[in-house]
Amino acid sequence: MSTEYVSCPNEAPLGEQLPAAARGLGHLSAVGSATFRERHVHVALDLVDGGHHPAFAVGYERSRTDPDASPRTAPPGDEGTERIRARDLQLATDAYTRRLVDHAQASANRPFVLLDVEILLASTARKARLALRELELATPSGPTTLRFVGTASGLACLAADIRTAGVADGVTLLPLSNAGTVELLAQVTVPELHRAGFVNFDTASALVATLGGTTLG
Template sequence: MSYNDSAYPDSAQRLLRVAVELSGRSGPDYWADLTVGRPGEPPLDPAAPSGNVIRVRAADLREAGKIRDRIRSEAASEGRDPDAVTVLVDLEVLVDPDARAARRHARIEGTTARREPGTLSYVGTPEGLASLIADVHSVGVADGVTLIPVPVPFTVEHLVDGTLPWLEARGLLTVSPTVVEVLRRFGEGVGPAARAS
């Protein structure tokens, strides 16, 4: 399935959520919600005691959808609102504006083998990644993704300058000001002024 404006009804679909997990130079992994929910909703926090944000790992999209359905069913059977639970599927990514360059980086970095067994992965362009994320959301595979970038130069910039704007332009999400902190801590260089907006 590819992106189609009519596949995303405004009122019937919750906002897409995108988070990122990055490794710091001198510390533990850094996890950040790159999107904004509905008015009054706090940023996503998978460590919150409420258990309303659940990260999952799946070998393919079908498995991810089954896991999400099971989590929502369990929430309903516990008397909780299943729509209050946000299921994020982990997605390892390597992006470059040129798809051939992304595949070349994957071969050089040895990233064709996944870091974590049973984890979805994507190698290609920032816009191609955005289309995949939109499809994941539109067919109910997950409420969003946690992007786990392969550590190659400018990956964070490609996500912030390519993937997120593509999704925002289609009304699927609102980018959080958190992206400024992510770029400051993990970016490779200075980029367009639009990032700070």
């Protein structure tokens, strides 16, 4: 599997990319049989000025989404969440399983484990890939964790499938470039997850507000 691009329906079925081990791990994180909470996706945002791509650290044209350029996360991190990084779905599943086992052996309250996902969104997957190419021409780099480059609807699908397949309890989204991506997150990705029942209203509203939106559309 490519460590750079992950796709979802209307781009490519995610199920074809998930290893058999990942598809069979749902029972490890279940909190009830077919309950709403079992399918709930925990979504967090990690925003920095311009974006997380290394090009923004060397003077590439920035797109500020807020006067405050400090890193922001929403919902805020707490002791009940942990972040993992992995460059493909199999490695993410392995890391997630190790966290579950470690907490079970320690008889500790299990935190929600969120997978870091670098994202770059556009109206089409082709436009997203072209935007990434422009960033790579400015500063060549490689993914530091799972990377999604595509549409906002495809990202909603990926986040939901990561949860339902037992790859992680949710995702922490790291926009590679804020330009375009932040707006599409607020207008499409978060509302689609909410309408599908994967994110509750309060969480969706907090995410949209952090992204600079005013209402949950």
